Amino acid sequence: MSIWVCGEVLIDLLPGEPERIAIVGGGPANTAKALSRLGHEVQFIDGISTDAYGKSARAELIRDGVGLDLALTSDLPTCTATVSLSSDGSASYEFLINNTATFAFDNSWLPDPEKYKPEVLQIGTLVTIIEPGASVLYDWAVQVSEFAPIVFDPNIRPSVMPDLIKYRDEVEKWIKISSVVKFSEDDIAALYPNEDPIGIAKICLKKGVQLVVITRGANGLVGVTSDGVVEVPGIKVAVVDTVGAGDTVGAIIVEAVTQIGILNLTGPKLREVLHRAAVAAAITCSRAGAQPPRAFELTDALERN
Numbered sequence: 001m002s003i004w005v006c007g008e009v010l011i012d013l014l015p016g017e018p019e020r021i022a023i024v025g026g027g028p029a030n031t032a033k034a035l036s037r038l039g040h041e042v043q044f045i046d047g048i049s050t051d052a053y054g055k056s057a058r059a060e061l062i063r064d065g066v067g068l069d070l071a072l073t074s075d076l077p078t079c080t081a082t083v084s085l086s087s088d089g090s091a092s093y094e095f096l097i098n099n100t101a102t103f104a105f106d107n108s109w110l111p112d113p114e115k116y117k118p119e120v121l122q123i124g125t126l127v128t129i130i131e132p133g134a135s136v137l138y139d140w141a142v143q144v145s146e147f148a149p150i151v152f153d154p155n156i157r158p159s160v161m162p163d164l165i166k167y168r169d170e171v172e173k174w175i176k177i178s179s180v181v182k183f184s185e186d187d188i189a190a191l192y193p194n195e196d197p198i199g200i201a202k203i204c205l206k207k208g209v210q211l212v213v214i215t216r217g218a219n220g221l222v223g224v225t226s227d228g229v230v231e232v233p234g235i236k237v238a239v240v241d242t243v244g245a246g247d248t249v250g251a252i253i254v255e256a257v258t259q260i261g262i263l264n265l266t267g268p269k270l271r272e273v274l275h276r277a278a279v280a281a282a283i284t285c286s287r288a289g290a291q292p293p294r295a296f297e298l299t300d301a302l303e304r305n
Contacts, residue, residue, distance in 0.1 A: 002067065004111075004144070005032040005255060006045040006119040006137065007127045008102045009061065010079040010095075011053045012243065014289065020184040022053065023289040024060045025081060026102070027125035027155045030244040034251030034280070034292035036065040043067040043118070045111065046127075049101035053078035071109045072099035079138045083243070090217075090242050095160055097130060105133030105140075113144040119258050121145075122250060124153030124182075129161055142177055149179035149262060153250050167191065176207050179262055182250050184215045199223065200228060210262045212255055213274070215246050215281070221274045227266040232274040235282035235305055244290025245281040251292065252277035261299070279305050 007028025013020040032044040048054050050073060057078065061068060079102035082094040082213045088120040097103060105127065113121075121144045128134055141150060154171045161167045168191050175181055181204055188197045201212035201224035214222040256265055256273040265273060281300050283293040293301065 001117055001119045002041040002043045003035055003258060004043050004045060004070070004121045004148070005029075005035065006121060006123040007125050008059045009044070009046050010081055010102050011057070012289065013080055013082045014091075015083070016084060020082070022056070024057045024264060025243065025290055026079075026125070027153065027247045027250075028123065029057070029061065030247035030290040030292065031063045031122055031153070031250045031254070032066045033061065033290070034244075034248045035254060037292055037294045038251065038255060038298065039295045040255060041067065043068050043070045043111075047048060047072040047074045047076065047101035047104035049078040050075050053080070054101060067269050070116075072101070072104060072109045074104050076101040076104055080103060085241055088239070093157060093159070094222040095157070097160070101132045103127065103130050103285070105136045107136060107140070110136070110140050113147045118144065118148045120148050120151060120254055122151040122153070122254050123174075124250075125155040126157060126160060128152075128154065128174050129167065133168070136249075138173065138177075141174075145177050149257060151180040151182070151250070151254050151257060152178035153182045153246070154187055155184075155246065156190045158190050165189070170278060172207075175204055175209060178209055180211045180213070180253060180257060181209050182213045182215070182246070182253060183216070184246055188214070198224060204287070211253075211265050211270075213249065213277075215249055217242070220278055221249065223265070223270045223274050225266050225270065230267065230270045230274060232271060232278055235278050237282040237286050239285045240288050242285050244292060245284045247282045247290060249277040250282045252280050275305075276302065
């Protein structure tokens with residue numbers, strides 16, 4: 001059995017001189033890398049191009065130990081995301097999506113959950129809203145949910161779907177089949193303007209979600225379950241950029257689901273997991289691009305924090 005991570009691997013084009021710097025990215029790919037670096041068996045599910053960017057993505061995922069046995073090899077081009085960084089290191093993205101290998105999801109190649117029986121499915125970001133693949137993935141995820149819990153990270157990108165109501169409807173459809181949902185405060189602010197994040201988390205619980213984790217940047221994380229609200233502070237670090245920080249948190253949450261079990265993620269145990277996630281995210285923020293920590297790096301950092 002292995003952890004399944006489904007979603008896009010793409011190329012982030014970071015600011016640079018004289019030309020932009022091409023870095024392998026995509027929220028789900030970052031999460032898969034983080035899990036593998038922590039020592040977990042991970043299968044990544046996406047279309048990966050045979051073009052130069054796709055070869056680079058494949059090589060990096062393999063180098064980090066991510067399994068690609070269930071990925072599709074495609075001659076379509078790789079999706080790119082042009083990244084802009086603000087003064088505080090936070091990132092915004094402009095995507096080239098249409099007719100790319102990255103979004104070529106189809107029932108003809110998606111893996112059979114009954115055959116492979118994954119431990120958990122982590123899914124999110126753009127693949128859950130970009131059609132026609134999103135509908136295919138949703139039906140497939142419903143099948144997966146019969147065998148494994150779903151951890152959903154919507155990772156909201158308003159520039160891709162400016163229609164707020166439509167975006168919210170798509171996200172809430174996925175929430176209903178998920179056991180765990182990870183939001184950032186920015187995600188909630190974009191989808192539910194002027195709403196209390198904890199209130200939104202409690203609404204998710206009423207829809208069947210068992211754990212909601214909210215990332216708050218430098219201010220730490222919040223976990224919400226039917227047993228109550230658990231908060232942990234952020235870890236002070238010299239921020240290079242925040243690319244991949246939320247995806248690193250997602251990896252720690254998936255790790256906890258597999259090692260501890262969703263029903264046990266409450267109270268002190270949840271606090272311990274959220275602190276671990278905060279430390280891991282801080283390490284990622286201290287590096288350029290999405291470079292999550294390896295297991296020994298996280299262990300060393302936890303001893304200092």
